Amino acid sequence: MAAFSTLALATPSQAQGDLLVAPTRVILDGSRGTEVILSNIGTEEATYRIGLELRRMLDNGRLEPVEKTDANSAEEAALGMIRYAPRRITLPPGQPQAVRLAARPGADLPDGEYRVHMSFKAIPRTRAVADEAQPGEGVSIQLIPIYGVTIPIIVRHGRVEAQVALSQPTLVDGPDGPELTLTINRAGDSSTYGVLQVTKPGLDEPLLNLRGLAVYPEVNEREVRVRLTPEQAASFRGQLRIEYREMPNAGGGLIAAIDSFIG
């Protein structure tokens, strides 16, 4: 057995490809470009690939990958109008670099919101030959996670708007305990993005504060489900005010609100 344990050392454990991306969402008005900063925060030089991918939001808020061959016409238009460079960056540790991007919508593009998700992924380095073949008995496994992040790139072309309402706030018993559920109804061509806050009259602190909550145009009814501790759930009973507001740095304007009594 002692001989086998040495084989386990072949599995790499050092992180190569840790990354920072800022900002975390980009909105383009179609004429003006912007930049996203990618920084290597790992301890080794790393090469990153930058790509455009498609995601669709499900009714439950999850982002599901969509193959480019399955793209609908709006998604195809979005893929076609985004220009960005570079697509591959090699960075020493601690080094940031800007990825420039811009949208070039066609002249006859219908008004609307177009979206792609920009992915930043570390490319695993080719392993040294010495690591390739480990003599000995037993089976061991070398797994290289290719990990990265995606952020939405949103192009608002022409005038787009959304109508939003909140409905049916309810406390339910979920599989892992109590949950607050709520539906965000959205209509129109625009997505919405903001903070969902639950407050109780007389209490200064909000009971719940969900930030960065997006509802994309492909979703007309988004279900929000929040797991609560039993103590939290108890505090939710009674008169509540639920507000969906823009993010503070976007002005914090009220998008939709509902006053509700939860028994």
Place this chain on the structure above:
Amino acid sequence: MTKTIRFGAAGIAMFAALGMGTAAHADTATADATAEVLDALILNNDAALDFGTMVVTGAGTVTIESDGSVDCTAADIVCSGTTSVAAFSVEGTANKAVTISLPGAGVELRHPDYTLATAAEHTIELGTFTSSENGASGPEVGLDGTGNATFDVGGTINLDGTEAAGVFSGSFDVSVEYS
């Protein structure tokens, strides 16, 4: 209850106008005093998914659960060595829920001597990826009040008993999807 919000073309150039260029203008006397603090998204891989070493004399599966526990109960497989889940840490917008994407299908791991003809003994399938953090509808991680969270990823390998000794290697994708 319903409110209409309008996004004028000018109003949404906000991100485009963000202060990336601020530093470049810092040497001019009339530099703007405003500074934009951008929300950043950070992803670190803190530990690799490691199944240790296995002596395989027959078919079976080995699972590393996302909580780190190992299921190596198959009669013909003996596990040894250190195991670990893949561990990730995320830093971003406080109190935001973020989708985690794991491979939906299995991933093929190959022996260095892999050829098409010897695929059976030189291939192991890694599948059933699981996340320690899940929302009501799939892998999802909630960032805490300071914008931090961690999640672990486990998986299962299927062995058919014919595997040649050696190091099988392969890669799998983990993506953190910001909305």
